[in-house]
Amino acid sequence: MTSPTPLRVVLADDQYLVRAGIVSLLGLDTSITVVAEASDGEEALTAIAEHRPDVLLLDLRMPRLDGIGVLKELQAGGNSTPVLVLTTFDDDEQVVAAMRAGARGYLLKDVTLEELTTALREVAAGKRYIQPAITATLVAHFADPPTAQGPALIPQLTDRERDVLRLMAAGWANREIAESLHLAQGTVKNHVSAIMDKLGVRDRTKAVLRALELGLLSGN
Structure with a gap:
């Protein structure tokens, strides 16, 4: 009986140590493999075209082309690669923009390995995954909607x-x-x-x- 094909992930983050840490952690799960890394949005788009991953794990703040720009480029090009955003607590506005630009999942960078791998699988399967802590952030963001x-x-x-x-x-x-x-x-x-x-x-x-x-x- 053959083993199932590992979930193929492209990782885009401008911080080398962050990328190295994520790759190392995901390496503990044999059902997931990082097929390419990108240090900015332009490299991410190139990696997606070359490797056709199951999921793009995407930082929002990157040089040349940021995460929102990547999402918009994918949308404009009709590329349906599922995107899981990995962000930080101070990215409220960008998380909202990412949701509107087509991201399918949203995690904070203090996430556990278990939740990260779960989110990757959910997003790859066509589902959506929103970390509860981000939901709380968004609730606060939208608590007083404009009434003009x-x-x-x-x-x-x-x-x-x-x-x-x-x-x-x-x-x-x-x-x-x-x-x-x-x-x-x-x-x-x-x-x-x-x-x-x-x-x-x-x-x-x-x-x-x-x-x-x-x-x-x-x-x-």
């Missing part, structure tokens, strides 16, 4: 939909939400669809963004 054009229309979510939405914001998959709330996966899927419909969005990340903007995640 009048109050936003707040959609009416059921209590169960709010429960599901909070777990979506924490990056939980439908299976995990179902187990936590003691629901069938099909029921969770229906709740997720209803939430996105009420918020007027088409994917989970935009649903979380919209909920944050409307203050739906800032209280009980």
Whole structure:
């Protein structure tokens, strides 16, 4: 029986020691391999074109072309490589911009190896992964949305939909939400669809963004 093909990752970070540390840590997991490293955004785009990785692990602050620029270039070129952003606590504005530019996952640099590898697998599988600490940062960021054009229309979510939405914001998959709330996966899927419909969005990340903007995640 052959072993499954390792998850192929391109790592983009301008700090050599950070890259070396991440590569060393990921080397402890035989199911993941770093196929290329990049020290700036231009190198990241070249590495993606050359290696066609399963995931791009992307820093936001880099020379020549930053992480947001990389995301926009990928979008413009129709490149669907899943991107997992690895950021720091003081990157609130850039994290929001990254979410809007198409990043599929968001972690802070103090993340554990277990959570990093989990996020890489989730993102590679087409899912989204938002670290709870980042969710808290975004809640704070959107706590007082602009009201210059009048109050936003707040959609009416059921209590169960709010429960599901909070777990979506924490990056939980439908299976995990179902187990936590003691629901069938099909029921969770229906709740997720209803939430996105009420918020007027088409994917989970935009649903979380919209909920944050409307203050739906800032209280009980």
